[in-house]
Amino acid sequence: xxxxxxxxxxxxxxxxxxxxxxxxxxxxxxxxxxxxxxxxxxxxxxxxxxxxxxxxxxxxxxxxxxxxxxxxxxxxxxxxxxxxxxxxxxxxxxxxxxxxxxxxxxxxxxxxxxxxxxxxxxxxxxxxxxxxxxxxxxxxxxxxxxxxxxxxxxxxxxxxxxxxxxxxxxxxxxxxxxxxxxxxxxxxxxxxxxxxxxxxxxxxxxxxxxxxxxxx
Numbered sequence: 001x002x003x004x005x006x007x008x009x010x011x012x013x014x015x016x017x018x019x020x021x022x023x024x025x026x027x028x029x030x031x032x033x034x035x036x037x038x039x040x041x042x043x044x045x046x047x048x049x050x051x052x053x054x055x056x057x058x059x060x061x062x063x064x065x066x067x068x069x070x071x072x073x074x075x076x077x078x079x080x081x082x083x084x085x086x087x088x089x090x091x092x093x094x095x096x097x098x099x100x101x102x103x104x105x106x107x108x109x110x111x112x113x114x115x116x117x118x119x120x121x122x123x124x125x126x127x128x129x130x131x132x133x134x135x136x137x138x139x140x141x142x143x144x145x146x147x148x149x150x151x152x153x154x155x156x157x158x159x160x161x162x163x164x165x166x167x168x169x170x171x172x173x174x175x176x177x178x179x180x181x182x183x184x185x186x187x188x189x190x191x192x193x194x195x196x197x198x199x200x201x202x203x204x205x206x207x208x209x210x211x212x213x214x215x216x
Contacts, residue, residue: 040069082155085161091146
């Protein structure tokens with residue numbers, strides 16, 4: 001999440017000079033919605049890890065959960081952010097910005113495969129499958145147009161893009177440390193491998209939900 005936040009901040013800093021403004025704006029609802037929803041899950045896990053002590057005030061983690069709970073509400077609820085993403089960031093430009101993002105991820109996949117290490121190759125394969133699912137979900141939204149079918153999948157689509165972007169950030173880290181010269185190389189590679197195995201697969205389920213539209 002932090003890596004994505006830094007990346008999006010950098011996009012805004014560079015937007016006037018190199019035309020990255022559309023991508024920066026595209027990521028605003030994704031970053032706000034995905035990061036706050038995942039923060040809620042993380043703080044819930046913290047309570048679970050502490051057991052009974054996590055639920056009562058003595059441990060202090062219950063306060064973290066309450067603080068995280070409001071984050072999905074203020075400055076636009078997750079659903080409002082998701083509607084903005086689908087309506088203004090995808091449908092309005094016929095998916096052009098999303099396609100540009102996916103093309104950048106394709107470049108990272110190529111760089112991972114060129115790195116040649118076992119984890120880099122595995123990460124590249126996982127990321128390639130995930131971006132393929134994201135493309136399919138985006139095509140489904142464009143096919144629905146501005147309809148209830150499109151907006152029924154808006155929150156899953158936001159979470160899909162956030163999860164995909166998280167995997168992309170990890171993948172970029174794998175590329176950056178591919179030569180093994182950095183002290184934190186092993187940790188970054190291990191983190192990316194874990195994320196790719198345990199988090200990135202969610203993209204595929206979310207893509208199916210988006211493509212289903214409004215059922216019934």
